[in-house]
Amino acid sequence: MAAAMLTRRDIDALKEYVSAPGNFGQNQAESTVRLHVTHSNLKAEFIELRLDLHMTIDAVMTKLSSHCGTPGGDMLLQLRDNNGKLVAILTDAHRKLGFYSPRDGWVLHIVDTNPNSLSARGWLEDTSKVQKYTMSDEEYKARENTYWKFKEEKLKEDPEWTAEKELCMRRGIPYVPPKQKENIDDEDYMRAEAGALSVGERCEVDPGGKRGVIRYVGRCSGLPEGYWVGVHFDEPVGKNDGSVKGKRYFDCPEGYGSLLRPYKVRAGDYPEVDEFQFSDGDEI
Structure with missing residues (x-):
């Protein structure tokens, strides 16, 4: 499939580029x-x-x-x-x-x-019922003016080029490479942050302003040490169905759930999902 040529970071950066700013901080009227x-x-x-x-x-x-x-x-x-x-x-x-x-x-x-x-x-939830358009890698490579060819040329100029780096350059802002994943061995990592969150609260997840409901707070067997927060998103922008590595932490449809570090989750009055955006390596 041609889509396989795009990395997750490429997709994240492109989605950020074409997405409009979210509608934050709405106040509820008395009526x-x-x-x-x-x-x-x-x-x-x-x-x-x-x-x-x-x-x-x-x-x-x-x-x-x-x-x-x-x-x-x-x-x-x-x-x-x-x-x-x-x-x-x-x-x-x-x-x-x-x-x-x-x-x-x-x-x-x-x-x-x-x-x-x-x-x-x-029919509205089971994507297996929908006939999908497919294109072979060979067909995609044969096309002109594709993202794949644009990326290929950029990588020739700069072997460390990424779509995120390109967008920063076009916006005239410094590019900061992503942090390497931390090797955490503290079982109480982010315990205080997790303690401020409760199951059942509405929440918003960064980056991207994805909204949903907190369904789990605690440690997760088989995942890096420390505390995690399970979120049931309003839209299918998650990574699982509430289970990871064979263990279930909460229930939700496939693609609506994720386990995230507490610092990514804010509880509050967040009534609507804003955008389809994905997060980085701290989401599993």
Whole structure:
């Protein structure tokens, strides 16, 4: 595959180059509420939305449709409290969301009533069902003006060239080579930082502003010494399903989980995932 010619660092640098800055530090207005959204055909709690209480249920359904693909006409929308108890079924399209007095952290559960929905039978989550376009290395090398040829020329000029180094040069900022991975033998490494994080808290992970929920805090057998934090991301930007080297630390869909060093994780009010970006060697 041609993509195999790109290293992870190349991909990280390119993603950083084309990604817009994240939307940080949002303040919540008094007329809004933060609700988790789940879907009858999707395994993951795929998003947390900030909704205005003055929105009609019809407008809420339209907004939800843009995130999950289920048309409003095929939705049966349920409002549940923090304990999963059904509070109301939102069937009146013209009534405002605030009529039902939802609270931060409650759940909007979408029941897709269409048996032929695109979300049914795993079509939106199981990538094995999607026919993928492939290109051989030979076909890719035969093309003009490709990244591979650009990289080849750059490496001839500078054997230590990387895409990250190139971007720094274009931006006129100093290039700092990545640190070598530390050889840690302290079993209490980053214990204090881990102690400030709790399972169940929303969080943001650097670099990239990836957001999710903390699902594990502690040591990890088979990984370098010290403390790790397990994060269930809102989007498939992780590296695993909550298990590493045959041991499970938490549950999440494949590609939604990662174990990271605590210094990369900030707990707080982070309701939405910003970007698809990957981190460096301190993430496993």
